[in-house]
Every structure is written in C-alpha cells, then in structure tokens.
Amino acid sequence: MPNDSSNPSRGRVRRRATLADVAKAVGVSTMTASRAIGRPELVSEELRGQIEIAIRELGYVPNRAARALASARSHVIAVLIPSLSNAVFTDVLAGVQDAVDAEGYQVLIGNTRYSFAEEEKLVNIHLQSNPDGVLLTGLTQSERVRQMLSAAGIPTVSMMDLSDDPDRYSVGMSQFDAGHTITRHLLVKGYRRIGFIAAQLDERTLKRADGYRHALQQAGLYDSRREVLVSDPSTIALGAELVGRLMARAPDCDAVFCCNDDLAYGAIFQCQRRGIAIPQQLAICGFNDLPASAWMNPSVTTISTPRYRVGFEAATLLKQLICGEQPEQRRIDLGFTLMAREST
Amino acid sequence: MPNDSSNPSRGRVRRRATLADVAKAVGVSTMTASRAIGRPELVSEELRGQIEIAIRELGYVPNRAARALASARSHVIAVLIPSLSNAVFTDVLAGVQDAVDAEGYQVLIGNTRYSFAEEEKLVNIHLQSNPDGVLLTGLTQSERVRQMLSAAGIPTVSMMDLSDDPDRYSVGMSQFDAGHTITRHLLVKGYRRIGFIAAQLDERTLKRADGYRHALQQAGLYDSRREVLVSDPSTIALGAELVGRLMARAPDCDAVFCCNDDLAYGAIFQCQRRGIAIPQQLAICGFNDLPASAWMNPSVTTISTPRYRVGFEAATLLKQLICGEQPEQRRIDLGFTLMAREST
DNA sequence: CTGAAAGCGCTTACAG
DNA sequence: CTGAAAGCGCTTACAG
Numbered sequence: 192m193p194n195d196s197s198n199p200s201r202g203r204v205r206r207r208a209t210l211a212d213v214a215k216a217v218g219v220s221t222m223t224a225s226r227a228i229g230r231p232e233l234v235s236e237e238l239r240g241q242i243e244i245a246i247r248e249l250g251y252v253p254n255r256a257a258r259a260l261a262s263a264r265s266h267v268i269a270v271l272i273p274s275l276s277n278a279v280f281t282d283v284l285a286g287v288q289d290a291v292d293a294e295g296y297q298v299l300i301g302n303t304r305y306s307f308a309e310e311e312k313l314v315n316i317h318l319q320s321n322p323d324g325v326l327l328t329g330l331t332q333s334e335r336v337r338q339m340l341s342a343a344g345i346p347t348v349s350m351m352d353l354s355d356d357p358d359r360y361s362v363g364m365s366q367f368d369a370g371h372t373i374t375r376h377l378l379v380k381g382y383r384r385i386g387f388i389a390a391q392l393d394e395r396t397l398k399r400a401d402g403y404r405h406a407l408q409q410a411g412l413y414d415s416r417r418e419v420l421v422s423d424p425s426t427i428a429l430g431a432e433l434v435g436r437l438m439a440r441a442p443d444c445d446a447v448f449c450c451n452d453d454l455a456y457g458a459i460f461q462c463q464r465r466g467i468a469i470p471q472q473l474a475i476c477g478f479n480d481l482p483a484s485a486w487m488n489p490s491v492t493t494i495s496t497p498r499y500r501v502g503f504e505a506a507t508l509l510k511q512l513i514c515g516e517q518p519e520q521r522r523i524d525l526g527f528t529l530m531a532r533e534s535t
Numbered sequence: 536m537p538n539d540s541s542n543p544s545r546g547r548v549r550r551r552a553t554l555a556d557v558a559k560a561v562g563v564s565t566m567t568a569s570r571a572i573g574r575p576e577l578v579s580e581e582l583r584g585q586i587e588i589a590i591r592e593l594g595y596v597p598n599r600a601a602r603a604l605a606s607a608r609s610h611v612i613a614v615l616i617p618s619l620s621n622a623v624f625t626d627v628l629a630g631v632q633d634a635v636d637a638e639g640y641q642v643l644i645g646n647t648r649y650s651f652a653e654e655e656k657l658v659n660i661h662l663q664s665n666p667d668g669v670l671l672t673g674l675t676q677s678e679r680v681r682q683m684l685s686a687a688g689i690p691t692v693s694m695m696d697l698s699d700d701p702d703r704y705s706v707g708m709s710q711f712d713a714g715h716t717i718t719r720h721l722l723v724k725g726y727r728r729i730g731f732i733a734a735q736l737d738e739r740t741l742k743r744a745d746g747y748r749h750a751l752q753q754a755g756l757y758d759s760r761r762e763v764l765v766s767d768p769s770t771i772a773l774g775a776e777l778v779g780r781l782m783a784r785a786p787d788c789d790a791v792f793c794c795n796d797d798l799a800y801g802a803i804f805q806c807q808r809r810g811i812a813i814p815q816q817l818a819i820c821g822f823n824d825l826p827a828s829a830w831m832n833p834s835v836t837t838i839s840t841p842r843y844r845v846g847f848e849a850a851t852l853l854k855q856l857i858c859g860e861q862p863e864q865r866r867i868d869l870g871f872t873l874m875a876r877e878s879t
Numbered sequence: 880c881t882g883a884a885a886g887c888g889c890t891t892a893c894a895g
Numbered sequence: 896c897t898g899a900a901a902g903c904g905c906t907t908a909c910a911g
Contacts, residue, residue, distance in 0.1 A: 209887095222899085238897085250683075250686055252687075260600040260905085264905085319596055321598065431830060598903085601905035665893090
C-alpha cells in the first residue's frame with residue numbers, strides 16, 4: 192500500500208492529487224469535475240462550488256500531459272526566433288506572450304541562433320509537444336522544416352517580414368522598403384558617398400541591403416566598394432571594427448548605414464575615439480531604434496520597427512487559425528518609422 | 536473508416552504516425568520499438584536498424600505528452616526569470632540552454648516581470664507540466680510558491696544570489712560584496728561624496744545598496760541624501776532622470792554608483808548633455824558589464840557578473856538533483872570582477 | 880533480447 | 896445537468 196489514497200490530505204506518501212481525487216472528495220464523477228474546470232457553465236452552481244473547494248484543499252494541479260493526450264490539443268504555441276540576446280526578438284516575444292497569455296496557451300521558445308540546422312532540430316523537438324500552432328521568424332526555412340510543418344498540419348505564421356506567397360501567413364514590414372527609406376533620407380540630407388556595414392547577413396539584413404543598393408542606384412551613386420558585409424553575429428564591438436574597415440577601404444565615405452543599431456553604436460564609439468565628428472565628418476545611422484538610440488550623443492538616426500506589435504499581431508492571427516477562423520488578411524503590414532536624429 | 540491505417544504512408548486522412556505504426560511496420564511489439572528509441576542497447580542491432588528506417592519512413596515523431604504521462608518524467612525544466620528585456624537574464628538563459636540542451640530537456644521559460652504574484656501564477660502553470668526541476672531567480676519567493684514547490688517535491692535551484700539556508704541550492708555571487716567592492720573602488724580613487732541611484736528595487740539591487748551603505752559607513756561618509764531609489768523598471772531614460780534628481784538633491788556629489796549599467800548609460804548621456812565632464816566633475820559607475828560598457832566614451836567602470844555561468848552551473852546542479860545525485864555543494868559562489876575603466 | 884498486460888490522468892462522444 | 900465507457904500514445908514492471 193504505497194500511498195494512503197483514502198486520505199490524501201494527510202497521507203504519508205502524498206502523491207499528487209488527480210481529478211479522480213477531486214471527484215471522489217465531492218462525490219461526483221471525474222467527468223463532472225473535469226467539466227467544472229473546463230466548461231463550468233455546464234455544471235450546477237452547487238457542485239461547481241464544492242469542486243472548486245476540493246481543488247483548493249487538495250492542491251489539485253491539472254496534468255497537462257494527460258489533458259493534451261486525451262484532448263489532442265496541447266495549448267502549446269511554439270515560437271522560433273533567431274536570437275535571445277537581440278532586443279528585437281525579446282520584444283517580439285513580449286508581444287506574443289501578451290497576446291496569448293490569458294488564453295492559457297503555453298509558449299515554447301526556440302532559439303535558432305540564425306541557423307537553419309538548429310531550426311530544423313527545434314521544429315522536430317517542438318513537434319513532439321504537438322503544438323497547436325507555430326510562429327516562425329522570417330520567410331526562409333529549410334525544405335525539411337516546411338515538410339515537417341505541413342505534414343503536421345499545424346497552422347504557421349511568419350514574423351518580421353511580408354510574404355507574397357498566397358499560401359502563407361505573415362506579419363511584419365517590408366525590410367527592403369525600410370532600407371530604401373533610410374538610404375533616401377541620407378541622400379535627401381545631401382550625403383553622396385554612403386557606405387553600408389552589415390553583420391549576420393540573415394534574410395532581413397540582405398533585404399535592407401537591397402533597399403540601400405536600389406536607392407543609391409536610382410541616384411546613380413552606388414559603389415560596391417562602400418559595402419562591408421560579414422556573417423559574424425552583430426555586436427557593438429563588430430560595429431567598431433567594421434566602420435574601421437570601411438574607412439580603410441573607402442576613406443571618402445560621408446555617411447554609413449549600419450544594418451542595425453548595435454553596429455551603429457559600435458561605429459559611433461569608434462569614430463569618437465578616432466576623433467571623427469558625427470555627423471559633420473561622417474553621418475551614421477542604424478536600424479531598429481533600440482532604447483539607447485534616442486539617448487546616445489549624438490542621438491542616432493534609425494528606423495523604428497514595430498516588433499512588439501509584430502509578436503502580438505502574429506500571435507493573434509495564429510490564435511484565429513488555431514480556432515479555425517478565417518482571418519481577414521494573410522499578410523499584415525505593420526510598417527516602420529524613420530527616426531531622424533542628430534547622427535545624420 | 537476515418538483513416539486508412541493499413542497504409543499510413545499513402546492514406547488520405549493521414550494521421551500522425553504512432554509508435555504502434557512503427558512497430559507494425561517492422562513486425563515487432565510497441566515495447567521493442569519504444570526500447571529502440573529510449574534504450575537502443577537493449578535491442579538487437581538488426582531490429583534496431585529496421586525500426587530506425589520505419590521511423591524515418593513514417594515520419595514518426597514521439598508524443599511527448601504520452602511519454603510524460605506514462606513515465607512520470609516530463610523532461611521539462613522550468614526557469615523563472617524576472618525579465619526578458621534585461622540582457623542579464625537572457626545570458627542566464629543561454630547558459631541554462633547550453634547546459635541542458637543535449638540531454639533532451641525542454642526548457643519552459645517564465646517571465647515573472649519582477650512580480651511575486653506573476654511568479655506564483657507561473658509556478659502554478661508550469662507545475663501543470665510536471666517539470667522535473669525548477670530554476671528560480673533570487674532567494675525570495677512568496678510563501679505560496681515555496682509551498683507549491685515543496686508539495687510538488689521538485690528539485691529547485693536559486694540563481695544569481697547565494698543562500699545561507701542549508702535546505703536550499705543556490706548558484707550566484709554575493710550581491711552585497713559586489714556593491715561593497717565597487718563603492719570601495721570609488722573611495723580608493725578618492726571620491727568622497729558618492730551617490731547611489733537605483734531602480735526596480737528587487738532583492739539583488741537592495742543588497743547592492745546595502746554593500747554601498749556599508750562601505751560608506753565604514754569610511755564615515757554615508758549620507759542618505761545621496762540616495763535616489765525608485766521602484767520603476769530600470770531603463771536608460773530612467774538613469775538620465777535619476778541622475779538629474781540626484782544632482783538636484785545633492786549637487787556636491789563627486790561620484791555616482793548606478794545599480795546597473797542601463798542606469799549608468801542614461802546617467803552618462805544626461806551628464807554629457809548638461810556638459811558635466813565624466814569623471815572629472817562626476818564619476819559614474821554601473822553594474823553587470825553589459826557589452827556597451829567597454830565601448831562607451833568614456834568607457835564605464837562596472838562589476839562584471841558571471842551570468843552565463845550562473846545559468847550553466849545552476850542547470851548542471853539541477854540535473855544532478857533530478858538524477859538523484861548528491862551534489863558536492865549546495866551553494867556555488869561564482870564571484871564577480873571589478874572592471875575599472877574611464878568613467879571613474 | 881522480446882512481448883502481453885496494465886496503467887499514467889485526463890477528455891470525448893454518447894446516453895440519460 | 897450528470898455519468899459509465901473507451902481511449903489518447905506511450906512506458907513500467909514482469910515474464911519468458
């Protein structure tokens with residue numbers, strides 16, 4: 192007799208209370224106890240009250256695994272982001288959580304580290320949890336990931352970018368347009384020899400690069416010598432290094448578009464150390480509008496991206512899909528805002 | 536006949552393959568198929584090979600819920616951190632992931648937002664997943680949280696601070712000592728009217744404050760007018776504001792210890808805007824050594840904290856506890872490092 | 880090295 | 896509004 196189930200509240204080897212314990216305590220079937228939790232409106236007020244009391248007294252905590260197994264609905268949403276150290280994606284995550292929290296969904300976070308192979312592993316692992324839906328970052332995934340996801344028949348929404356594929360759902364903004372816009376801003380300000388430094392070289396960065404190139408080509412000012420692209424992870428230290436490389440390659444640059452704010456901060460710090468006046472000798476702009484951008488000296492011109500809202504709206508859309516609703520749009524463009532500041 | 540289970544690979548309504556499907560395809564019992572996955576050394580090489588092939592062909596993905604239910608082990612580790620937007624805790628998380636990834640544990644992340652009430656909710660929710668272990672941030676939890684955790688009988692490790700309680704496991708560093716050390720550094724440098732600004736006022740911040748006070752009292756230089764403490768979340772903007780408030784209250788301050796780097800950055804940016812020379816007119820130091828600290832102009836004196844290692848070692852310790860091993864120490868002190876830079 | 884039986888803790892139809 | 900039965904997809908002893 193391993194546990195004293197006749198008296199769970201005082202048994203020695205007190206195993207965790209189950210629904211059956213709750214039901215027995217009240218003198219109802221487990222069905223009724225189950226309903227009192229899941230669909231309380233179907234249970235008489237009296238019983239519901241007693242069941243609630245029993246739950247509290249026994250310290251009953253539902254077993255998610257059992258529920259998932261029986262109901263074939265996990266109430267799990269998997270979110271795949273490329274980085275946790277980049278504030279952009281923790282903001283996205285915050286939006287996802289806020290959209291989904293109240294509904295009792297559990298968010299499974301996967302950090303792909305910008306690697307398709309990692310993403311593949313994570314999808315496979317997360318599929319073991321039978322997620323009701325998956326949130327992906329970006330539009331590009333490996334073929335196997337697409338296969339696994341479609342084989343699983345799970346609704347999926349892509350974040351941060353916009354897809355033209357009528358079979359896909361996406362919430363984000365045009366990375367190309369944003370890159371184009373900030374480059375145009377530099378041109379309008381009168382800069383003519385505009386460089387570009389970029390790291391990581393993920394899909395979104397490359398689209399910003401395209402926007403940059405297109406704007407300069409339109410103006411007849413594109414010069415590939417002014418580009419420094421490396422695939423290393425983006426950091427302040429790397430920004431400092433890359434602006435140095437750029438100035439070595441093309442010392443006549445009068446402005447630099449950094450593919451994100453971290454790089455821009457590094458570039459600014461480096462210029463300050465070298466006595467290069469910003470923006471007088473060199474204008475510098477970033478991308479994302481992280482909190483420091485408004486406060487740096489000089490304050491940093493950048494593109495403000497709606498990442499919290501991306502997470503929120505993507506999760507909202509996913510919830511609709513999970514519930515079988517037909518969403519109004521498959522593609523939600525949340526736009527971006529140019530923040531013109533002192534650094535340009 | 537809803538699904539063509541006799542031919543799962545070509546059935547119309549193709550439901551997800553189960554272990555039974557794999558077993559049937561090979562002509563073995565589900566037991567053997569199960570073993571081929573979980574303890575392959577117990578299965579003959581031949582069968583193992585066939586089973587592996589069947590798994591691949593059927594696209595079999597194990598059902599975590601079923602496994603958890605049957606085995607009473609979830610392979611889930613819950614991690615509670617107070618913030619996702621603070622790089623300190625994403626670093627901790629990275630350490631946890633790296634320590635635990637290979638073992639097939641799934642990490643459930645809970646963001647308490649520095650709220651005991653939220654923490655309570657999260658513990659309750661995560662307990663539904665039957666975690667094998669829980670990682671907590673800090674030493675202070677609500678009474679209910681402690682109750683729930685001990686009732687569940689789940690091993691727990693506290694991160695970021697050190698506990699004297701012989702019943703608890705903790706991995707971190709002495710927040711008091713670190714606060715004391717950096718204040719001593721200011722004293723040794725010759726500063727005499729040292730202010731303190733702090734936000735959030737969580738447990739760790741308050742211990743740093745105690746370290747600051749103690750150092751100044753020892754030197755006979757403590758003056759409560761020089762403290763500005765607010766419970767708002769810590770941001771660069773708040774640092775800018777608080778240094779302003781401090782200078783209004785105690786204009787003769789010659790140094791400021793900011794309870795973290797974000798606040799220090801804001802203070803520095805603010806001083807720069809007001810034409811206050813750092814460190815000549817006012818020395819400023821922070822806490823944590825975030826990446827920008829080494830690059831700012833002036834570079835920022837701060838305390839480097841071993842947060843990645845905290846996550847890694849805490850998770851490693853937790854794994855031991857989960858496996859029933861007796862760890863060598865209940866309390867792992869990872870220390871900290873003073874980074875003396877230009878701002879002081 | 881392999882398998883038949885039982886059961887983990889829920890929920891889903893289906894009755895009444 | 897309530898309940899008896901069956902089953903979700905695995906794994907745990909226990910045999911052999």
